[in-house]
Amino acid sequence: MIAVVKHKYPLINREISWLYFNERVLQEASDKTVPLVERLRFLAIFSSNLDEFYRVRVATLNRLVDINNKAKTMLGFNPKKILNEIKNTVVRLEKRFDYLYEQEIIKELEAQKIFIINEQQLNVGRGAYVRDYFRRQILPALVPIMLEGADPTTPFPELKDRHIYFIVKLTFRKKVKHALVEIPSPIISRFLILPENNGLKFIILLDDIIRYCLDDLFFIFEYDTIEAHSIQLTRDAELDIDPNMSEKFVDALMHSLQRRDKGRPMRLLYDSDIPIDTLNYLVSRMQLDPDALIPGGRYHNFKDFIDFPNVGGSELEYPPVSQLRVNNMDLGRSIFSQMAQRDYLVSLPYQSFDYIVHFLREAAIDPKVQEINICLYRLAENSSVINALINAAQNGKKVNCLLELKARFDEEANIYWRNKLEDGGVNVNIGVVQYKVHAKVCLVTRREKGGLAYYANLATGNFNEKTAKSYCDHSLFTVDPAITRDLKRLFKGLEKQVFHRDYKSIIASPLGTRPRLYQLIANEIEVAKSGKKAYMILKMNSLSDEEMIQKLYDASNAGVTIQLIVRGMCCLVPGQAGFSERITVRSIVDRYLEHARVWIFGNGGDELIYLSSADLMTRNIDRRVEVAFPIVDVQIRKEIRDIINIQLRDNTKAREINQSNNNRYIGVKSKIKHRAQEDIYNYLKYKS
Secondary structure: OEEEEEOOOOOOOOHHHHHHHHHHHHHHHHHOOOOOHHHHHHHHHHHHHHHHHHHHHHHHHHHOOOHHHHHHHHHOOHHHHHHHHHHHHHHHHHHHHHHHHHHHHHHHHOOOEEEEEEEEOHHHHHHHHHHHHHHHHHHHHHEEEOOOOOOOOOOOOOOOOOOEEEEEEEEEOOOOEEEEEOOOOOOOOOEEEEEEOOOOOEEEEHHHHHHHHHHHHHOOOOOOEEEEEEEEEEEEEOOOOOOOHHHHHHHHHHHHHHOOOOOEEEEEEOOOOOHHHHHHHHHHHHHOOOOHEEOOOOOHHHHHHOOOOOOHHHHHHOOOOOOOOOOOOOOOHHHHHOOOOOEEEEEEEEOOOHHHHHHHHHHHHHOEEEEEEEEOOOOOOOOOHHHHHHHHOOOOEEEEEEOOOOOOOOHHHHHHHHHHHHHHEEEEOOOOOOEEEOOOEEEEEEEEEEEEEEEEEEEOOOOOOOOOHHHHEEEEOOOOOOHHHHHHHHHHHHHHHHHOOOOOOOOEEEHHHHHHHHHHHHHHHHHOOOOOOOEEEEEEEEOOOOHHHHHHHHHHHHHEEEEEEOOOOOOOOOOOOOOOOOOEEEEEEEOEEEEOOOEEHHHOOOOEEEEEOOOOOHHHOOOEEEEEEOOOOHHHHHHHHHHHHHHHOOOEEEEEOOOOOOOEEEOOOOOOOOHHHHHHHHHHOOOO
16 A cells, blocks of 8 residues: 555555555564574664654654644644554564564574573573572662552653563452563673583573562562563654754754653553553553554564674574775775775775775875865764864874764764863864754865875765675765866865855755755756666665756656665655656665665767765755766766666565555566675676
8 A cells, every 4th residue: 555645646644655664674684594693683773773764754654643733734644643553553563573583583583593582481490590690680770660659649650762661560368459660681781691501502581581580679568469561661752952053053962862752652661462451551540642552562662672682693694794995996005095096985884994094094194184074974983084083183293074963863973072182272164053064075185296186085875884794885086177176165164064056077966956956867868868778777875856856857758767766765666657657766785785876978979977975865865965966977977876776686686666666576586596786796706
């Protein structure tokens, strides 16, 4: 069933489309060709994605519910109806999730002699081991909160966002007491590996250890029965910041972050085996909207399963893959001297992020380097990028770092990095209050014989060595004078909070992306009208901007062939008569997260290729600082085109986005299998 928004042209609601994307993640957990422990990790990714979805997207929809009918008409949809559809879809996906975990993956682990056991499956010996571990490691971290105290007016405790709790019910002679117990998974591992027995391996979850030892926790109470069921509350995580508070922005941001854990409840995920009287008690005491209730399985915060210990063979995980070198780019030589000869492209994660770190380290110690300008959005926990910038400043370079504090869920980390950079002598600009700076660009200024020379790195993904091991991105090294001149102007503008639309080479939001893309699309339409072959190939994470979608429909109707590769949400409806008959959309979900943004335009035979930090979403086009950049080097243009062609051949992990939104695999009956991520690795490995 397709959720098409009532509009003059067909659109899928963005939230519903996102849920279809997360269903593709769930498909990976059900794919028996995926190694077993990796399937568990895809369940963890699905769960983590859904948590963030409720914290942000559902939270926004709930804020829109009470707006008037005129405003709903302007939105193009009724938020309440979309929330109902979200709940129905999520309940269906949660049932599929529970079935995959309990009926498939658990049983397949058992076939590998790996048993995830609960508190009822402990024998005497393992029970004694678990109780000893509980008393030594867990009990000191537990503080039950009794919910029926002496003062009946005491409010219900504030549950922390996304933390797991037990609602414990103690019954003594038909009298009931309730207690809350927070599961201390943030400080204690969620998994305990038990002693092996006759080649059989056993793992028990922290939740079940606590269940087994409830008598140690509630020993002072008399009870005939005691039972514990897990709950998890997801809260509104949107930050309310006054855009006019620029002078005290960091203080306002910190204050808003402190309120995040007390945001409005969006979802109470509960164990579907919970007694109805206990659930009713919770709803009453917590004053929850019934629409916020989502039945789930026995275990919540499944995101912890990303760290599930593999106690079996190596075949239960993806085999390790050695990162490839970039052809003719030598980490043992000066990056600058090599860049002066030609452009280079690093395709992550197949090739190493070390090239980017080496570039920054060389800039930090090269006596000829005078200045480094860089935009940072998300960083690794132990960031070599930060260390290189601080070293550069301490070596007397002028280092200007635009650090975006509003990177969602990385705000606190970026405030920490801001302080560390400033302490290290780096000039830190914390961004533009009204706009997020999402561009991934760096410009190094070097004094050479002929004057100042400029060396640039521009990327589709963050300067983050951790995500660079699992995100598919492109990173360009160039000294192209048109690009470096534009970057100089961009950085000067960011320093003064001035934006430009008339760059000569790059395309930059918030002013330039929309008109330039419209121009490129219009050019393809003119090519088609002239009878020549007209086409576009656009790869991105998300496509939701309505005006951009309408332009793509116009191009399709004019005879332009459009191939889209969209990993996440896609609000465009392909294959629709009178709108999108020449548009096809595919989504690739595999071992690595497809993150690169690539724009290819036929341009009447003189093909144009851009890489970009921006998705085709309204926020990226109009409300962020983004940079798209042209690829002019002939060899790199061919490499990007070859990689895109490989992705367009994928018939193993590619799903078709169609009018039915059924996430149908493409080419399942093909005799020759093409799996893009494996094929790209081999292409780069054997490329001369």
